[in-house]
Amino acid sequence: MPRPRPSTALDHIRVLDLTRVRAGPTCCRVLADFGADVIKVEAPPGVDPNENMSGDRHGFDMQNLHRNKRSLTLNLKTEEGRAVFLKLVETADVVVENYRPDVKDRLGIGYEALKSVNPRIILASVSGFGQTGPYRTRAGFDQIAQGMGGLMAITGHAGQGPMRAGIAVADSAAGVYAATGILVALAEREKSGEGQWVQTSLLQAMIAMCDFQAAVYTVDGKVPPQNGNDHPHSTPMGVLPTADGYINVGVGGEGQWKSFCKAVGRDDLAAHPDYANAKQRFRNRPALMGLLGDLFRTEPTAHWLERLESEGVPAGPIYTMDEVFADPQVDHLGMAVPVRHHARGDIRLIAQPLVMSRTPPAIETPVAEPGEHSAEVLAEAGFSTHEIERLRAARIV
Known part of the structure; x- marks a missing residue:
């Protein structure tokens, strides 16, 4: 089965996607929609106790976050699974993960381990609070970052308490910042020949997204208040x-x-x-x-x-x-892209908000079934049919 090729822009880039939930998948979605060969690496069914954390495989969120990717199941908690992964790293360009910072080291797939088998590898890590510091091992979710990053304190009507934004601002922003960092690292690698470790977090992304509301404090020393639906500085x-x-x-x-x-x-x-x-x-x-x-x-x-x-x-x-989607301008911009799903039929997914004159993004395939591409990905890495069958029998893949 040929891999999805929605765009030619990044079709020379291979990405190993270890992410789940939202921030990391958002990052990989950007790369996939521009043609990168994104291989979603996930545990075989029954191995991960949190395997349903991202919701229904055929549900709207999974379809939207994990389109245009191939799927490889791999048990990274085993020594052989780790060896298979490092074999894939040898020919990969990017690894993206959003574990807690200590998990990848415990699995033996931290940056130094990846770099030792491929000095050109770019590791992108998305965490709740950063890879270092006193909160590095804390679990991070979007609403927690909204609160700690200042957004909830300036959202809502004055005197009615903090209010979360209606979308996952910190998650989505962290994903886009991670994708930006990866693209910068890929561009720099053209000069140096070396990869690097790209890091962002929900907390950093949330503070950056507060932008002028954060700068009014850091520059002028003023704490911005809640203004409800009114602009903080202009009226009407x-x-x-x-x-x-x-x-x-x-x-x-x-x-x-x-x-x-x-x-x-x-x-x-x-x-x-x-x-x-x-x-x-x-x-x-x-x-x-x-x-x-x-x-x-x-x-x-x-x-x-x-x-x-x-x-x-x-x-x-x-x-x-x-x-929103009935508006003629939204329809003209093509923000809802039709895709055929084998179980759900015709669905529409949300487009990338970019127009490119030569290499536009596109959506070719919905989310793959778990392990749908395991055999072909492993074969591309040099594993024989016999070796692949043995790995299946041992529940490594």
Whole structure:
């Protein structure tokens, strides 16, 4: 069976994927969608007590995270399984893992062990809190990182307690940062001929994603508060109620403020002393947003979108997920990619948010069955048919 080749961009790169849950699989998904030969290495059924941690094999999450990969089952807890893995490392370019930091060393597949068999290997490690330091062995999950990285303290309405984001921000960001690090390491290897160890963590990624909210503390010494749906520094920039729902509006400067006032039929507000400039509008935000809320409730969302767009004022609807994928612009961008699954039939998976003029990403195959490609991967590594059958019989693969 030929391996998936969704793109030519990375089809010269082989990746051994030891990851599960979300952060690590997100990293490997980026590489797979651009054509890397990603081999998902997982324990044979019944070996790993946490084998169902990632959910139903045919479920939406596994399908979306592990598409475009081949599957090899391998028991890394055995000496022979470790030897097989190191044999695969000899011809691999990248290994990605998201174990707790001590686990890979306990298994004998830490960076030094990999480097000893392939000096060009790039190991990417995604952990909860980092490979070193006082929290290195702690278990890390997305919501814990959201709390420790500062996001939950600035999310939600003031006085109503911390609020988690509705998506796995830390997990997804750590995965994308890990993929970025791998691509940097691959580019540098072209000059040096040597691999390296790429490390990131949910905690680091979460702090980096807080971006200007983190910098307002590190640069100015100010602790940012919760602002609900309002922008922390500009207004009106946030959510307003309409006659049939809600709308997002964004006014970023004095020219846009005047255009906004014209669009909503309140030119008088542009020169009102309480709202005449950004500083005054921010100081009087509660009164302004209350006034605008009363105004916007008089007409449906579509009316306000049309009026604001006519004056070039940034605005947008607030969609439920079904409405997201019904939007003509989303459809045009191709963010839902059709794939045929042997058990589920026709499904759609989420595209990479990138457009490439020559080597675009693509989705060719849904998640493979456990061990579906074990024989071919081992044969490519030089194992004979007899050796592969013996490994199967011993439950090594």
